[in-house]
Amino acid sequence: MRVLVAEDDVRLAALLEQSLDEAGWHVETVHDGTSAYGRALPGGLPYDVLLLDWMLPGQDGVTVARRLRDAGVRTPILMLTARGQVTDRITGLDAGADDYLAKPFDLDELLARLRALRRRTAYDSGEVDVVTVPDPAGDLVVDPVARRVRRGDVEVELSAREFDILYLLVSRAGRVVSRFTILDEVWDGETDLRSNVIDVHLAAIRAKIDRPFGTSTITTLRGAGYRVDPADGAA
Numbered sequence: 001m002r003v004l005v006a007e008d009d010v011r012l013a014a015l016l017e018q019s020l021d022e023a024g025w026h027v028e029t030v031h032d033g034t035s036a037y038g039r040a041l042p043g044g045l046p047y048d049v050l051l052l053d054w055m056l057p058g059q060d061g062v063t064v065a066r067r068l069r070d071a072g073v074r075t076p077i078l079m080l081t082a083r084g085q086v087t088d089r090i091t092g093l094d095a096g097a098d099d100y101l102a103k104p105f106d107l108d109e110l111l112a113r114l115r116a117l118r119r120r121t122a123y124d125s126g127e128v129d130v131v132t133v134p135d136p137a138g139d140l141v142v143d144p145v146a147r148r149v150r151r152g153d154v155e156v157e158l159s160a161r162e163f164d165i166l167y168l169l170v171s172r173a174g175r176v177v178s179r180f181t182i183l184d185e186v187w188d189g190e191t192d193l194r195s196n197v198i199d200v201h202l203a204a205i206r207a208k209i210d211r212p213f214g215t216s217t218i219t220t221l222r223g224a225g226y227r228v229d230p231a232d233g234a235a
Helices: 010-022 033-040 061-070 086-094 107-125 160-171 179-186 197-209
Strands: 002-006 026-030 049-053 077-081 099-102 131-133 140-143 148-151 154-156 218-221 225-228
Touching: 002 010, 002 033, 010 026, 010 107, 026 033, 033 049, 033 061, 049 061, 049 107, 061 077, 061 086, 077 086, 077 107, 086 099, 099 107, 107 179, 131 160, 140 160, 160 179, 160 197, 160 225, 179 197, 179 225, 197 218
Parallel strands: 002 026, 002 049, 049 077, 077 099
Antiparallel strands: 131 140, 140 148, 148 154, 218 225
């Protein structure tokens, strides 16, 4: 996931870059509105979200947002500002921002808002795909739009959290997904990394998608995380 951060406060920009990088985002940072506008235009690197400070030099964030929308750019925009009046929020949203966060803000809330914008865009644009994991016991099919899971011809009922964990793992098949990533993306970081909540949910998932079919889909890599192997669906 790629994010463009436009923030003229160098210290805050560095903090945002570090925090977003640790959360798994690919970050590019600029410090003025003119650069933000140029980077976000079509033809450059595609971004999943734009993070714009209101009070940017050159062109302020509101002007950048308005010009980007006039140019046909539909990338979600999260506006950061010290302005707290309702009229200011309305101005930013009317200019084309999708969300608004007042300074000072909590980093966890910022990350949650960015994830929400990314998810909303992915569903609206149809970017989310049905994922199929081949397996001799019957292909495991995970449909994120209908939120349905099948093993071969058998429908598998999962809870909302179980579904979100499974889709996260199968959509990144072949890659290790850390416990932090699961907590960050499924729980929005709202539970402790030391909690056994992930283990409980994974046990429930395995009991539903694997045990009745005599197969094993999710590999546990101690100290690293979890992985679904795409080649044969077994772990």
